[in-house]
Amino acid sequence: MVVMAAAYALDALDAPETAVFEAHLPTCPECAQIVGEMRSVVAALPLTVPFVDPPADLKQRVFDRVHALQSEQSNAHTIAPASLAAPEPRHDWRDFFSIFSGGGFAVGAAVASLALLLVTGSALLRQRDQITGLQGQLVEQQLVQTAASSRHQQQIAQLQGQLAQREGVQALINSPDGQVVQVHQSGIAARLFTDPKSERAYIVIDGLPEAPQGRDYQIWLSPDGKNLQPVSVGVFRDNSGRWLLEANKPLSSYGWIGVTEEPDGGSPAPTSKPLMGGEFQPES
């Protein structure tokens, strides 16, 4: 899967491969780290193109679209006019002034007006505080929900990834044409579960030590072990080898498998003597 990370960062996997890799990604910190690093490099590639100015009116066209969207959203969220109407005041302000009506004092009216402003202003401030507080609570609740939702989605993705892998392996093992081929050499054993008509194989390698610092193991397939033009089918570095391999043609086209130690990231062609290599003969 590690070898798919670079292609994924480049959007260069086809749809089924992308689905498989995205199911795997949440379960594999190594792949996630590689994808993160690769994406940062990929994001610099647009800077290599010859720059061309867009049409002058394109910015306005963007904002026209934005305003149209805002208008659509505004219409969608418009509350019925009746509910927008101001609520009936419990007491008409003229009732309030009526206490002074007997005297008809202008000063009294002014004092009353000021008192009304203060009372109203104070109430508005309290309401605003309440709204701010409620908005804060709402944001907190949304954050908690989002975090929980994100954790759940990650768990689901992990389970889906594990399931997809198991189903893939199960399909190979249960295939009516499925075969198991084994190669042993120098204490290293490779077992391939494959349908020779397919391009995939589940490989289990035992007996390898952890790859040295800065080195990877690379798996190669070749039509035979003599006239080697091997095809790289995977790079790995740990010693608990269980991988789904993908070749570029049916496994029946190959008859030799080998593992070499290569510089970090693998090599276009083997640069060292195979640690393990042997012929196998899947029947087509």
Place this chain on the structure above:
Amino acid sequence: MDSVQDEELATRVGQGDEAGLGLLYDRYARVVYSLTLKMVRNQQVAEELTQEVFVRVWQQASTYSREKGRFSSWLFGIAHHLAIDELRRRKARPQQVYDNPDAPHSLLDVMDNVPGPDEQAFGGIRREYIIEALARLPVPQREVLELSYFGGLTQSEIADQRGEPLGTIKTRTRLGLQRLRTNLLAQGVQSDTL
């Protein structure tokens, strides 16, 4: 206002700040338009894609966070996805850079187009650094990256087109990106920028 960080502008846009969107447009529209034009090779489609990119920034800025990487990475990712979708939808591949010596966007054209000192750094990476880092790659690795990224070809399609094993293409892709990263770091680009 030009000194305002992209990420801060994105936050503002997420809160409905149109001026922030305008600043991001001024900063990145040229790159986005140039990228989509190179990929889809059609001016009208490139304009539509560029428009769609910034509308999506408006709609999705509130979902962006620094944890998702640099804002420019996020923005270019949107542009690239849209252009790839367009290419794969119409199944009309652009002319391949390395198959056509007269293609207008070969790497040599790019090298002639190295920006002057007034070109700003995008997301902390100066343009000439990435152009030089790309030029230093072995040709087979550079070809694979260009066919993938700008041509919108999948690994299998490149293997078919080049008549080379899929594993070789995958290995070249990974080595190419790794070496590109190494080249950028060697030029002094900070690792936290990459």
